[in-house]
Amino acid sequence: MKSGILDKQYEPHDVEKRWYRFWEENRLFEAGEESAGGDYSIVIPPPNVTGVLHMGHALNNTLQDILCRYRRLRGDNVLWMPGTDHAGIATQNVVEKQLAGEGLDRHQLGREKFIEAVWKWRKEYGSAIIHQLKSLGASCDWKRERFTMDEGLSTAVRKVFVQLYNENLIYRSNYIINWCHRCHTALADLEVEHEIHDGYLYHIRYPFADGSESVVVATTRPETMLGDTAVAVHPEDDRYCDIGSKTLILPLVNREIPIIKDKYVDKLFGTGALKVTPAHDTNDFEIGVRHQLPSIKVIGDDGKMTSEAGRYVGLDRFACREAVIEALKKEGVLEKIEPHKHSIGHCYRCKTLIEPNLSKQWFVKTKPLAEKAISAVKEGDTRIVPDMWTKTYFEWMDNIKDWCISRQIWWGHQIPAWTCQKCEEMIVAMDRPKTCSSCGGDDLVQETDVLDTWFSSALWPFSTMGWPEETPLLKVFYPTSVLVTGFDILFFWVARMMMMGLHFMKEVPFKDVYVHALVRDENGKKMSKSTGNVIDPITVIEKYGTDAFRFTLAAFAAQGRDVKMSEKRVDGYRHFVNKLWNAARFSLMHIDEDVEQPDLDRLSLSDKWILSSLSRTANTVAKALDAYRFNDAAETLYQFVWHEFCDWYLEMIKPTLYGNRGSDIKKSTVNVLWYVLRETLIMLHPFIPFITEEIWHQMPGTEGSVMKAAFPVDGSGDVSIFSDDGAESEMEVITEIISGIRNIRGEMGLSPTLSFDVTVQTNDEAKAKVLQQHQDIILNLAKLNAFSVKRQVKRPKGAATAVIGSATIFASLEGIIDFAKEAARFEKEIGKLTHELVVLSNKLNNEDFLKKAPAHVVERVKEKHTILVEKDQKLRTNLSRIKEAQA
RNA sequence: AGGCACGUAGCUCAGGGGGAGAGCGCUACCCUGACACGGUAGAAGUCACGAGUUCAAAUCUCGUCGUGCCUACCA
Known part of the structure; x- marks a missing residue:
């Protein structure tokens, strides 16, 4: 397998399948149940079993995979716990739809048969998203895959329910809840999405029972008036201060209802009189409780009017609105209708209009649980990254309301309560x-009733590890190291896991929470099916390869900012993957079997420089990943591979590799080349696992999987021994001169094939020595005939010049040089310089600056000033010479 | 209504008190024996606006404008 010449272009598809199978077959994703010094664990945010991989999953799991692969390279025993959740409402909907296709509904089937059908569906289609995660490269410990409806997890759910009930933290009560008529179930407050709608405000006149006068109320939902049991006014509203104990007659219904006084009422809204419908409005419900009002439920759970609605019984709720409006008009009590924008709740699953509805439901008393969850974050037991989400977390936790956990569906954990x-x-x-x-x-x-799916998800960090059993897994891996998630489920999931984890495990479920952004389309819009701007990750993977896709996600995953995804960007990073491929291809053409660790004593400057740069890169990448700064890590690697390794190092060593410098030098250079490539592959592996594994196996001197290698900051693999500031600054001197010469070439419009002579003048002995010693590099990369360095230079005739710091480049271009162009170049540069000099001089002339600024800052400004003055003089001298020559 | 972000090159965005950066795009030249998914060079920014703090502000503070998002019980 080794040492075959690679293809000119990287072709990801076969490679990806091959290596994923290899990893699985060699059980490289599996965690050890025994603590091995560093233990690192992540539980996957379980995707819905009905789900298909979308961009959010792709980002979320790519980041987790990067962390897991990185920690393995750092030597940790890593557990990445995978699984799916049973998504009660969503799954039930999917299966009901399937049944509908067969002309059946679940009621015909009955509960037991229906549940069977769901399990069958789960068996057939439920692992689609798991396969997709695999094609993303996710290195989960698949043998441990869990499902929230598994036996073990269901036991955990029942245990938690029973204990919370016995602790009076779960109760059952008749309460106003959010009702979805389509899903036919209660929803938690969080599951309701509010949207601003254009509606109408209906002003309705309610006459006093004694026939004396009337009060006008305003409502957006006139049909609910049928369930009114009072009208409320503000106790300090002058308009209503003396109506005493009068009662009103409810139009259409002719029920006598009281006028009550409650501070909730806003005097400024409408007429200051509020109709109170305790059974169909959250606030009205609370007013009703305060004033012991009866609740009359006029809209049934099926969306049709109940018998309490009198003559409207059986009418659909929307039709009833129309009918009520007509009737009110007829009775002459509809004062006016005005347009009104207001926010309306919709079911987060099916977007149906939510109706607040009085209903008997189960609730979790959240306050006591939330207190612990708040202090855990305050104490720093759990750290939220980036920090801005901490505030959001507190905000919600501080104002938390009881959690409605019962759902009137069949698919889920049936509540373990029995009535005699x-x-x-x-x-x-x-x-x-x-x-x-x-x-x-x-x-x-x-x-x-069954429990809210999030109830079981809240237990995920410990239920997946075998709780309530005391398992080795829990001992080694709980609390988990980090939870990686999108902010959209911060409350749904993270907050609830915190509460449950602390209550049942007495320890936080995770030490860190890394909250990443949402993936949006290239215009920053949320991807949605209805907008049609969805980019399917699988399509992207097929088109560009998983590695390019993953690298794109990582490179754009800056903290606190959304990821704007477009295929164009992935295409860009595909170029990077291909660049790496070709760098490896080139390297492998020259690397033979008997490579070894570079010998520090035999290194050329280029070697020392690239090794030092490698060391710097390794440190930066490690630091960035430790701080969840994925984009920094990705960009550092990109920069190193492309602009240091490929652009400079490979170009520098070509003459050596082609044998022009002797075989000894070649041998040690090849060792360096091999070593740098190898370490680079290790560092890149968490981001682009497939191509790195592929190249790894093509390389001599590697064993097994790159997954088992050591990240170059640890132990024997630590590359910091190669750190060499001297080599880096020497190389900078050289590359600056080369760029200066290339600049002349470019600016003068010279052919790349044209060779010429260059002399550099400098008074800096150290610099001169470096340039002299390494003139082979300059000759090669600047394509020169001859190169020399001198203290004094008699300006060659017809020379183009460039000033680089304290050095001046003279390129002999007699007969070729275009003096007008040359003069223009200098004038432009002098212009820039003058401006910079003014800024610096101003600083140095400012006594406050000299007095108050730190010494090193003053020193640096002085230094820079000196250099620029020198450069300025040189440029001016040169310019005047050019002008003389022209004249 | 409150809260949280964001506004830096044509585009997408890093950076976050002392030298304005990257990628893509653009311009010019080049198929040089890893790569045209490439190379070399170049052009391009009042760091939204206004004040303040400071020796020094793109960076900190306040305000304004604009843009997103989240939370909320105005019928």
Whole structure:
């Protein structure tokens, strides 16, 4: 397999499949159950079992994979726990749709048969997203894959439910909740999405019972008036201060309702009189509780009017609105209708209009749980990165409301509560009790509701590790090292995991939470099916390769900013992947089997320089990854590979590799080349795992998988021994001169094939020595005939010049040089310089600056000033000479 | 209504008190024996605006404008 010449272009597809299989077959993703010094764990945010991979998943899992692969390279025992969640409502919807295709609905099937059908669906289609994660390269410990409806996780759910119930942290109550008529279930507040809609404000006149006068109320939902049980006014509203204990007659219904006083009412809104419908409005419900008002439910759970709605019974809620408006008009009590913008809740699953509805539901009392979750973050037990999300977290936690956890669907964890049919005693237990604990009866009926999917997700960090059993996994890997997630589920999931983790494990579920951004389209718009701007990650992978895609995601994953994704960008990073491929291709043409670690004593300047740069890169990348700065890490590597390794190092060593410098030098250079390439592959591996593994296996002197290598900042692989500031600054002297010469070439419009002589004048002995010693590099990369360095130079006839710091380049171009162009170049440069000099002089003439600025800053400004003055003089001298020559 | 971000080159964005940066795009030249998915060079910015703090502000503070997002019970 080794030492074959690589193809000219990297072709990712076969490579990716091959190596993924290799990793799995060699069990390289598996975590050890025994602590191995460094233990590192991440639980995957479980995607919906019905899900297909979207950009959000791709970013989320790429970042996790980068961290996991990186930590493995750093020598850690890594557990990346994968799995999916059962997505109650979503999955039920999918299967119901499937049944509908067969002309069935779930009620015809019955609960048991329906659940069977869901499991069957799960078996057939439920692992689609897992396969997609694999094609993304995700290195999860797949043998441990979990599902929130698994037996173990279900046991955890029941255990948690029972304990919370016994601790009075779960209760059942008749309460106003968000009702989705399409999904036919209650939703938690969080599951309601608010949108501003254009609606109308209807002003309706309610007459006093004694016929004396009337009060006008305003509403956006006139049909709810059928359920009104009071009208409220502000206690300090002058308009209504003396209406005493009068009552009103509710139009259409002719029910007598009281006028109550409550501070909730806004005097400035509408007429200052608020109709109160406790059964169909959250605030009205609370007012109702304060004033002991009856609640009359006029809209049923099916979206149709109840018998309480009198003559409107059976009418659809929307049709009823129209009918009520007509009737009010007819009775002459509809004062006016005005346009009104207001926000309306929609179901986050199906976008149906949500109706606040009075209903008996199960709730988690969140306040006591939230307190612990707040202090854990305050104490720093869990750190949220970037920090700005900490505030959002507190904001929500401080104002947390009880969590409605019951859902009126079938797919999910059925609530472990049984009611005795005989004495109505309710028993909450892990398993079905044989007999009623109160009366001994054996006719027990289980609660039909299931739990919110997030209830089981909240347990994910420990339920996946085997809780409530005391497993080795929990011992080694809980708390997890970091949770990587999007901010959109900060409350849904992160906050709830914090509460449950602290309550049941007595420890935070994760030490860090890294909150990444959302992936948007190239215009910054949220990707959505309806807008049609969705980019499918799988399509991108097929077109550009997984590595290019992953690198793009990492490079754009700057903290606190959304990722704007477009294929064009992926294409750009595909070029980078291909560049690496070709650098390897070139390198492997020259690397033979008996390579070894570079010998520090035999290195050329180029070698020392690239090794030092490698060392710097390794440190920067490690630091960036440790701080979740993925884009910094990616860009550092990009810069190193392309602009240091390829642009300079490979070009510098070509003459050596082609044998022009002797075989000894070649041998040590090849060792360096091999070593740098190898270490670079290791550093790149977390980002672009496939191509790095492929090249790794083509390289001599590597063993097994690159996954098992050591990141070049640790132990025996530590490259910091090669750190060499001297070599780096010497190289800078050389590259500056080369760029200066190339600049002359470019500016003068000279052919790249034209060779000429260059003399450099400088008074800086050290610099002169460096240039002299390494003139072979300059001759080669600047394409010169001859190169020399002198203290004094008699300006060659017809020379083009450039000033680089304290050195002046003279390029002999007699007969070729265009003096007008040359003069223009100098004038432009002098212009720039003059401006810079003014700025510097101003500083140095400012006594406050000299007095108050730190010494090193003053020193640097002085130095720079000196250099620029010198340069300025040289440029001016040269310019005047050019003008003389022209004249 | 409140909160949180953001506004830097044509585009996408890093940076975050003392030298305005990258990638893409653009211009010129070049198929030089890894790569045209390439090379070399170049042009391009009032760091949104206005004040303040400071010896020094793109960077810190306040305000203004603009843009996103989140939370919320104005019927």
